[in-house]
Amino acid sequence: MSDTEDKAPVVETSAPASKYGDNPNSAVDAQARIVQQKGVLDDVIDGVQLGLLVILFICLIFVAILGRSLPTVFPVTKPVYDFVLSLPETVGDLPQTLCAVWEMRPTNINELTETIRMLSEWLQEALHTLPYKQCVLGFSWSMYLLETKLNIRQRDRLHEVRRPKAISSFISRQVYLEANAYGLDKSSLQLVKDFVGQIQTTMIIVYDMIPQLWTAVGVQMNAWLGLDSDYAITQSVLFFIAVMMISTVLSLPFDLYATFVVEKRHGFNKQTMGLFFSDMVKSLVLTVVLGAPILAGFLWVIERTGSKFFLYAWALMALVQLLLIVIYPTLIQPLFNKFDPLPQGELRESIEALASRLKFPLKKLYMVDGSKRSSHSNAYVFGFFKAKRIVIYDTLIEQCTTDEIVAVVGHELGHWKQNHTLRMLVVAQFQILFIFFAFSCFIAEQSMYKSFGIDGMPVMLGFLFFQYLYEPLGSLMQFAVNVMSRKHEFEADAFSKNLGYGKSLASCLIKLQIENKATMNPDPIYSAYTYSHPPLVERLNALGNPHLASKKE
Structure with missing residues (x-):
């Protein structure tokens, strides 16, 4: 769009002069008014x-x-x-x-051992006197206020109607405004959902609803199964199912609104109501079928392995995670989507040639019917060792050219070539091990259970309340993971560029940004805290893209 489009000559007319488009009644002006309007x-x-x-x-x-x-x-x-x-x-x-x-630093092994012992005793004493319920409420509200403030900063950006000059040469005002309107609708829903969720969390903590539910599950377990409180693992599994069902019901209005109002309003939703509830039921069944035995195994390991349970629990979860990585794309995801071999033709030949060039052990090349639910697009690589598979969404094939899709596949193969998936998996294992180790410091703290109105020390509830305590540190660690993920994205982009697909990748990124109505000008603090992928302009800058002109609005 040229600069002269923004400076239409003033004509004698009873209608107001255009601010954003070519005439007073343009779709651009109408969209701009929607974006600017504050409700x-x-x-x-x-x-x-x-x-x-x-x-x-x-x-x-x-x-x-x-x-x-x-x-x-x-x-x-x-x-x-x-x-x-x-x-x-x-x-x-x-x-x-x-x-x-x-001066008090340890200078030999004996002093180091003594220092560790003293610190451990101090920590144990502090844990005995910690006001757990107040800490949980304080941490919960602090994180809520921080993230809400970041969401408000992002929302202020979404109300802007002028494009940054960096994208003005390849993003039209209409596209920019449509993306901002979509972002505002999602922001409104997220702010309301977060507020309602925070009130729910506060009420659950203040009124000891978790112990009440635990007791109610125990009563029903005794009435229906004839089992008493000695069967803690069975009670924990039933409690987990009850919590899952309650959470599903509480989140259902927001999920329905997101799918059938927000996504539909902006042209993304392809689901029917029947498909939506079918997916929900399948997800619930899978969560019970997979989650219940995993939870039971986790609790059994803790009961049997004593104070060093965190090592055994971590080993168990690592095995479970690897198993899920194997079975998810082959057994679970086909329950929701249809995977067909990519048809013969130029695209398939180009991808197979690229895989052969990189010595990528390609076993299967699929096209998935993502359009059954949404017009959002994607492509990914999965599989272990010599059984790698590439999956391309049919929406991506519709939206991009062959060279652009191959460029995206080159990006995904860059993740494989540079072991990004393995690195992230290792980082995830360290996170899990650290969480279990930290929990081992709290698991026997009777004062924690008492502060929440719990009789006894059921491990299931202890781990639940520990997660509330861990929330600030968890957010910090997730931020570090996002930083690492963004670094990997830049490296994968550079890999695709070095293969000769730099221009095609940049072109595809722009198309996907437009088709997905992704935020074009995110708040830098919000994006740094939230995004696992770099914003578009940063990726294009790294690719040295000529589209990034210095034109002014």
Whole structure:
């Protein structure tokens, strides 16, 4: 689109002058008004943020007026007041404290052992006195507020109607605005869903609903199966099924709205209501059939292996994960999609030639009917050792040329060639091992169970509450994994470029961005925290793409 399109001459007409398109009634202007318009949700967000600023301002006024008498007038503020008052002294003593710590460092194996013992005793004592319920609520709300703030930053970007100059040469205003409208609809749903979910979590914790459900499951287990509380593993499996069913019911309205309102409004949904519920039932059955024995095995290992259970539990989960990687594409995914051999022709020949050129052990080349549910597109590689398979969505074949699809396959083979999948698998194993080790520090803390109103120490509930405690650290680790994943994407892009598909890959990335109505101009902090793939402009820059012109709007 040329620059002159943005500066249409003013003509004598009773209609208002066009701001974004070629005429006052253009689809571009209509779409721009939709994107710019702020609804009730935006008003609520602005009101809450303004209210928080007002509260902060009032607090500052009270602090300025009352000064040192603030804790006396408002006793609830004393801990915060004392903390703030101690900061200057703490900061001033920091160099001396660091020097003292350095002098106390262990210099031999005996001192190191003693230091570890003392730290372990201190940690155990801290775990005995930790206010678990308050910590869970604090962590939960802190993460919710952080992620909501990031979502609001992203939402502000989505309300913009002017394209960044970096994409103006290959993304039309209409396409840009349609992507932003789609992003706004998803953002609205996500903000409401997160808020409702946070209220649900708070009520569950405050009113001890998890122990109540645990007790109710035990009562029904005794009534129907004649089993008492000694059968903790059976009760845990039944509890898991009950939680899964409740979660499905609670999330169902949001899933229906996302599929049949948001996705349909923007031209993506291809599902019927029957297919939607069929998929849901299949997923529930598979979760029970696979999840129940895995959970039972996990709990059995913990019961039988003592304080070192985290090593055995990790080994079990590693085997399970490898097994699922093998059976998912061959046994599970065909329950939802139809896989056909890619028809003979130019595309198949080109992919087979590329695989042969890279010595990729291609065993099967499939086309999957992704269009049965959505017009989103994808391609991926799976399989172990000498039994590799490539799967291409039929939507990708419809949207891109042969060279562009081969470029995408080259990108996926770049992940294989550079062992990205194996690296991510190893990282995942370290994460799982760390989680189980951390849980081993909490599993016998009776104070944790009591703080949530639980009689006894059922492992299932202990692990559930530990996950709440682990949430902030888990988010930090996921951020690190996303950083690693984005690095891998750049490397896979470079691999495809070195094969000679740089221009075709860039062209396909642009097409997929347009077809999927992906966000063209994400907030940098939001994308850094959330995205596992780099934004389009960053990928095109790395490819040295000539499309990235410096044209101004």
